[in-house]
Each structure stands twice: as structure tokens, then as C-alpha cells.
Amino acid sequence: MRWQGQELGVADAAALPGLEHLNGLVRSVTTPEFAGVTFHEVLAKTALNHVPGSSAMPFDWTVNPYRGCSHACVYCFARGTHEYLELDSGRDFDSQVIVKINVAEVLERELRRGSWTHQPVMLGTNTDPYQRAEGRYKLMPGIVGALTESGTPFSILTKGTLLRRDLPLLREAAQSVRVSLAMSIAVFDDALQHLIEPGTPTAEARLETVRAATEAGFRVTVFLMPILPHLTDSIAAIDDALTRIKAAGATRVVYGALHLRPGAKQWFMQWLRQEHPELVSSYLGLYPGASTTAPKAYRAWLAKRVRPLLQVHGLGGHAEDDHPRGTPVAGLAARADARAASVVMTSRGRAKAAVAAAEPRLF
Structure with a gap:
């Protein structure tokens, strides 16, 4: 192991640009153990992050113990945040991970303030709190403990199977505060998943984590997103995903089309040109210029495809667009709703016929 020490407050001439004066x-x-990854350990001044009112995010407070993520998902919307440190949103985001080693202690102090009103706190909305680094730094138990002790409800969204380590702690926390768990699984094809999310656990490993959380008493939501145009949006792919999600015991699904925000867009398009050059012109048509979201027509087409399949699998759920600012993320900030209403359709075949009504494909 190689350690590169630095005194607090002293600039390091050998540091990466943007890190030489990092507070x-x-x-x-x-x-x-983490070949190709550098962890930059910092002492954070704050732990609670207030989400600006102008944000489309349907929650107000987050905690992010890490910046950067070894999951290395080429589409990750948080990539652009690395540029604030004068690091690039591509390889640096995957390999230069900022670790707030004192985040639990700072959070505990902030939660003790008389001004704290115990609003729900979301973890996993920027970078994953259960990425591989968490196996070394073990920051989440302290964070969970601080939130629980203060009586603050919280939600966790992750792609990491390290969540299983903390299930006993989370189950204990849920006896005192509202705890909601969600697993993000975008790609169920192993070959594609390895290419586009090279640092993540397999879909099956994540589904096993969903099973474990369900057995621990949680009603787990799965985020089936981003759905990738021409890659994971076929009826067969969505049906297979929902079949496996249901079998794992999840109760709800949140789905949404790919976002390509600045930083992520350049990195994703570079990947697409290398791995699927035949799709480049189509993606340029779907995400022209500075556009970051898929066209409304595509999102409507996708909803017509997914909603009947949610019904046929007996899963609750909604599109990410269905919950504007100021409403809780269903299944996360509040307890999951009752199981989906009885399926109106009398057979799986009729459900698939309704899905097929979205054809012919125009995207």
C-alpha cells in the first residue's frame, strides 16, 4: 500500500489540479485492492446538503459521503460535479474519489441543532454511498446511526450490494424512524452491463440484495433507470427486467429514460461511438445540441410500453416524471403504497397487446 501524506492547509505541488488547495x-x-483508483481523504465542514428550490429533485436534503464513483457508469448524471474540483467528468470521476472521512461526526453535530426540523434525508442521489470504497471506509453505519438517533427519516438509493452488510442496523433503525430502501438496476443483460457499468455488481447480485432486504422486512423499490433507447427499451427487455424484479420481492418500480447532462453526455457519446456506432445518429436525434432529456414523445411512448407490464407483473410504480418538486419519492420518502390494484386485463397476452399498441416505433 502506498500512502501520500499531506499536512492540513498546506498546498501539495504534486496534487491533481483542483486538489492542491482542497479544504x-x-x-x-x-x-x-483498488487498482487505478485514488482516494482523497478530506475533513468535511458540512454533511447535510440542502437541495435548491429550483431543482427538479423531489426532496430537500441529502448526505453524500463520497464524490466520484468507482461504479464507472458511463451515463452517470453526477459526472459534471467533478469538474468543480478541476477534475474531468470522465476517467477522473471513476478513479479520483473524494472521501469525507468525518462525515458522520459532522452530521451528528448538524442534526443536534435546534433549527433542524427532521425533514427526510436522501442518500444516493449524487454518488453511491455503497460504492466499493464503503467497504474500506465504513462511513454509512455512522451516518445511519446519527440519523436514527436524531429521529430523522431517511432513504437510501444504491447499486451496491454492500447494503446487505448494514441490513441489521437498518432494520433496527426502522423501529425508530422511517427508513426506505431502493436498488438501482438499469441493465439486466450481463454483457451490456459490464460494458456500460463496469464497476457495478451484476444485476443478479443486486436482485439478491433486494431479496435480502425484503426478507429483513423492507418494502423495496427498484429504480429501472435509465432505460436506454435502442438498448434496453424493447418489450422483451422490459418484461424480463420486471419478471426478475418481481421475483426478487420488490414492490415498486420507478422508471425513466436516459438523461444526458453536461459531462455525462460527452462521456456517454464517446462510449457509444466505440461500442455501438450504428446508434450514434439516432442518439444525436434524440438528444440534439444541449438537450439533456429524451423528447416528450419518446417518454410518452415508453410509458405506454412500461405501464401495462407493471400491471401484469403486479408491481406498483411510476415514471420519474410523475412526481414534481415538493412531493415525496414514492417508496422512498414514505412507506410504499399498498400493492398494485387488481389487474384489469384478464391475461398476460392482452397486456402485451396493449404494450404493442405503441408500435410502430418512431425513435
Whole structure:
């Protein structure tokens, strides 16, 4: 193991651009266990992040113990945030991970303030709190403990199977505060998943984590997003995903089409040109210029395809667009709703016929 030490408040001439004066930088760490990844350990001044009122996010408070993510999802919407540190949103985002080693202690102090009103706190909306680094730094137990002790409800969204480590702690926390768990699984084809999310656990490993959380008493939501045009939006792909999600015990699904925000867009298009050059012109048509979201027509087409399949699988759920600012994320900020209403359709075949009504495909 190689340790690169640095005194607090002293600029490091050898540091990466943007990190030489990073507030609270303790040291930068590399280790063979995480080949190609450098962890920059910092002392955070704050832990609670207030989401601006102008944001489309349907929650007000987050905690992010890490910046950057070794999951290396090429489409990750948070990539652009790395540029604030003068790091790039591509390879640096995957390999230069900022670790707030004192985040639990700072959070505990903030939650003790008389001004704190115990609003729900969301974890996992920027970078994943259960990415591989969490296996080394073990920041989440302290965060969970601080939130629970203060009586603050919280939600966790992750792609990480490390969540299973903390299920006993989370189950205990749920006896005192509202705890909601969600697993993000975008790609169920192993070959594609390895290409587009090279640092993530497999879909099956994540489904096993859903099963474990369900057995621990949680009503788990699965985020089936982003759905990738021409890659994961076929009827067969969606039906297979929902079949496996249902079998794992999840109760709700939140779905949505790919977002390509600045930083992520350039990185994703570079990947697409390398792996699927035949789709480049189609994606340029769907996400022209500075556009970050799929066209409304595509999202409507996708909803017509997904909603009947949610019904046929007996899953509750909604599109990410269905919950504007100021409403809780269903299944996350509040307890999941009752199981989906009885399926109106009398057979799976009729459900699939309704889905097929979205054809012919125009995208």
C-alpha cells in the first residue's frame, strides 16, 4: 500500500489540479485492492446538503459521503460535479474519489441543532454511498446511526450490494424512524452491463440484495433507470427486467429514460461511438445540441410500453416524471403504497397487446 501524506492547509505541488488547495485534504491513498483508483481523504465542514428550490429533485436534503464513483457508469448524471474540483467528468470521476472521512461526526453535530426540523434525508442521489470504497471506509453505519438517533427519516438509493452488510442496523433503525430502501438496476443483460457499468455488481447480485432486504422486512423499490433507447427499451427487455424484479420481492418500480447532462453526455457519446456506432445518429436525434432529456414523445411512448407490464407483473410504480418538486419519492420518502390494484386485463397476452399498441416505433 502506498500512502501520500499531506499536512492540513498546506498546498501539495504534486496534487491533481483542483486538489492542491482542497479544504481539509488529509491524504491521498492508493492500494492494489483498488487498482487505478485514488482516494482523497478530506475533513468535511458540512454533511447535510440542502437541495435548491429550483431543482427538479423531489426532496430537500441529502448526505453524500463520497464524490466520484468507482461504479464507472458511463451515463452517470453526477459526472459534471467533478469538474468543480478541476477534475474531468470522465476517467477522473471513476478513479479520483473524494472521501469525507468525518462525515458522520459532522452530521451528528448538524442534526443536534435546534433549527433542524427532521425533514427526510436522501442518500444516493449524487454518488453511491455503497460504492466499493464503503467497504474500506465504513462511513454509512455512522451516518445511519446519527440519523436514527436524531429521529430523522431517511432513504437510501444504491447499486451496491454492500447494503446487505448494514441490513441489521437498518432494520433496527426502522423501529425508530422511517427508513426506505431502493436498488438501482438499469441493465439486466450481463454483457451490456459490464460494458456500460463496469464497476457495478451484476444485476443478479443486486436482485439478491433486494431479496435480502425484503426478507429483513423492507418494502423495496427498484429504480429501472435509465432505460436506454435502442438498448434496453424493447418489450422483451422490459418484461424480463420486471419478471426478475418481481421475483426478487420488490414492490415498486420507478422508471425513466436516459438523461444526458453536461459531462455525462460527452462521456456517454464517446462510449457509444466505440461500442455501438450504428446508434450514434439516432442518439444525436434524440438528444440534439444541449438537450439533456429524451423528447416528450419518446417518454410518452415508453410509458405506454412500461405501464401495462407493471400491471401484469403486479408491481406498483411510476415514471420519474410523475412526481414534481415538493412531493415525496414514492417508496422512498414514505412507506410504499399498498400493492398494485387488481389487474384489469384478464391475461398476460392482452397486456402485451396493449404494450404493442405503441408500435410502430418512431425513435
